Amino acid sequence: MATPRRDEGSASGKPLVQIARWAPVALISMAVVVDVVTPGAQRFDRYLAAAPALAAATWGVRGTVTIGAFACLLQILLGYDRGSQYHAPAVNSMVVIAVVTLAAAYASHVRQRQERDLSDVRAVAETAQSMVLRPLPRHLDDVDLDVLYVAAAAQARIGGDFYEALRTEHGVRLVLGDVQGKGLSAVEVASVLLGSFREAAYDAPDLPTLVARMELSMARYTAQPPASDAAERFATTLLMEFPEGRPVARVLNLGHPAPLLLRGRAVSEVEPVSPLLPVNLSGLMPGSAAEPDAYAVETVPFSPGDRLLLYTDGVSETRGADGSFYPLADRVRDWTAEPPARLLEHLRNDLAEFGASPGDDDVAALVVRRRP
Numbered sequence: 001m002a003t004p005r006r007d008e009g010s011a012s013g014k015p016l017v018q019i020a021r022w023a024p025v026a027l028i029s030m031a032v033v034v035d036v037v038t039p040g041a042q043r044f045d046r047y048l049a050a051a052p053a054l055a056a057a058t059w060g061v062r063g064t065v066t067i068g069a070f071a072c073l074l075q076i077l078l079g080y081d082r083g084s085q086y087h088a089p090a091v092n093s094m095v096v097i098a099v100v101t102l103a104a105a106y107a108s109h110v111r112q113r114q115e116r117d118l119s120d121v122r123a124v125a126e127t128a129q130s131m132v133l134r135p136l137p138r139h140l141d142d143v144d145l146d147v148l149y150v151a152a153a154a155q156a157r158i159g160g161d162f163y164e165a166l167r168t169e170h171g172v173r174l175v176l177g178d179v180q181g182k183g184l185s186a187v188e189v190a191s192v193l194l195g196s197f198r199e200a201a202y203d204a205p206d207l208p209t210l211v212a213r214m215e216l217s218m219a220r221y222t223a224q225p226p227a228s229d230a231a232e233r234f235a236t237t238l239l240m241e242f243p244e245g246r247p248v249a250r251v252l253n254l255g256h257p258a259p260l261l262l263r264g265r266a267v268s269e270v271e272p273v274s275p276l277l278p279v280n281l282s283g284l285m286p287g288s289a290a291e292p293d294a295y296a297v298e299t300v301p302f303s304p305g306d307r308l309l310l311y312t313d314g315v316s317e318t319r320g321a322d323g324s325f326y327p328l329a330d331r332v333r334d335w336t337a338e339p340p341a342r343l344l345e346h347l348r349n350d351l352a353e354f355g356a357s358p359g360d361d362d363v364a365a366l367v368v369r370r371r372p
Contacts, residue, residue: 021058024051024067028074035078045078049097056104056111064108068101132191133158136165136366140172141244142304144369146340148348152182152314152362159362160186160235161312162194166201171243173201173210176366177279178256178312179235189233192221193279207239207252208295211279218280234278238310240368242302247370249302252295254278257316260332261300262307267333270300270308304372307340314361315347320354340367 028051035044052068059067075094136145151159160179165172175197179186196217197210204210214237222231236256242249251259251270255278258269274296282294302308309332318326331350335343344365351363 017058020054024055024059027051027054028067028071032074032078045075046093046096048072048075049093049100052097052101052104056107059108060112061105061108064105065101068097068104072097072101129158132187132194133162134164136163139371140165140167141242142371143172143242144340144367144371145174146344146367146369148344148363148365150314150348150363158187158190160190161314161362161364162190163364163366164194164197166198168202170205171241171246173207174240174242174310174366174368175201175237176240176256176310176312176364177235177237178314178362178364180233180278182362185229185233188230189218189235189280192218192230193235193237207241207250207297208293211237211239211252211254211295215279215282222280231280234280236278236313240308240310242368242370247301247303248299249308249368251298251300252276253298254295255281257311257313259311260309260329261302262309262332262336263303263305265333265336267329267336269329270298272296273298302370304370306370308368309343309365310368311365312362314363315351315365317361318351318355326351326354340369343367 028048031044031047031051038044048071051071052064055064055067072094075097079093133149136147138145145165147163149158149161149163151161160182161177162179163174163176165174175193177190177193179189179193193214196214200210200213200217204213234255237254238256238259239252239254240249240259251272253270253272254276258271261268261270276295311328316326316328320326331347332343335346338346344367347365348363
């Protein structure tokens with residue numbers, strides 16, 4: 001399953017961390033060598049005081065103090081070599097190193113405490129995010145699932161895009177949605193809709209009833225105090241049902257980008273015959289939000305070997321340097337021979353190269369394949 005995350009760049013920062021970690025040792029070595037080989041009254045041992053200050057950025061308290069003590073010892077030895085170990089300049093340099101070492105040790109202590117706090121916060125955040133947006137299983141009944149998800153917010157694993165797939169007595173039911181806007185309010189709406197889908201998908205007799213339940217859950221949630229701007233947000237949503245053993249897929253599209261059907265080398269859009277409004281905008285429709293009759297389900301052929309590419313507007317509305325939209329269907333035609341995971345890998349890399357401002361919006365894409 002292709003599931004790139006926002007923290008992929010952390011590995012690339014490790015060499016820089018190692019360089020910074022050994023910078024104090026390199027500084028001490030260079031200061032000593034230059035001071036020894038430089039003739040006359042020129043002195044370079046004063047640069048030793050910078051070593052513990054550098055160490056505070058990457059070393060712990062003990063390591064920082066050790067580097068400071070080592071620098072102070074070298075200061076004494078260099079002063080002895082010059083015959084000035086008891087002179088005022090040498091004593092002043094040792095005092096400066098000692099003071100800098102104490103300050104650096106305290107700074108290292110504060111840094112480590114903040115890193116522990118941040119680690120705890122990240123652990124809690126990752127647990128909460130994983131509960132909202134769980135990893136999809138690779139196989140459900142006779143369909144295979146592969147997903148690509150990249151949140152726009154730095155260090156976030158979820159955003160306003162959401163997805164879920166469940167095995168029910170009616171077949172595999174799947175939802176892919178995109179909440180309008182970004183930030184925590186978008187995640188709030190996504191969590192409400194996911195919770196409603198997970199509860200109603202098992203017993204709703206059909207997709208219209210399922211989406212009506214989601215609309216009702218959203219209406220009830222936004223009516224509860226304290227008020228938030230979740231009530232002002234809507235979500236384009238795509239609901240799909242794959243009956244086991246039947247070569248069809250049922251589609252209910254609520255204002256969402258049309259999925260692509262990949263059959264062999266052919267790529268075609270599954271456009272809705274009757275356009276519907278996104279979730280939480282049903283008040284603009286005639287009748288009640290909870291009336292299943294307001295939603296029309298389309299049935300499309302979905303035979304063994306066929307694939308459906310579902311995506312959010314973070315894919316289709318990515319703009320290039322010339323302002324043009326990403327030509328998804330044209331690009332996918334070049335990848336129809338690839339397995340689903342590789343297709344999503346191509347899509348991720350191609351979006352990064354095409355986009356003038358990559359990472360401006362959440363990106364979610366799923367490939368559903370009917371297994372032979």
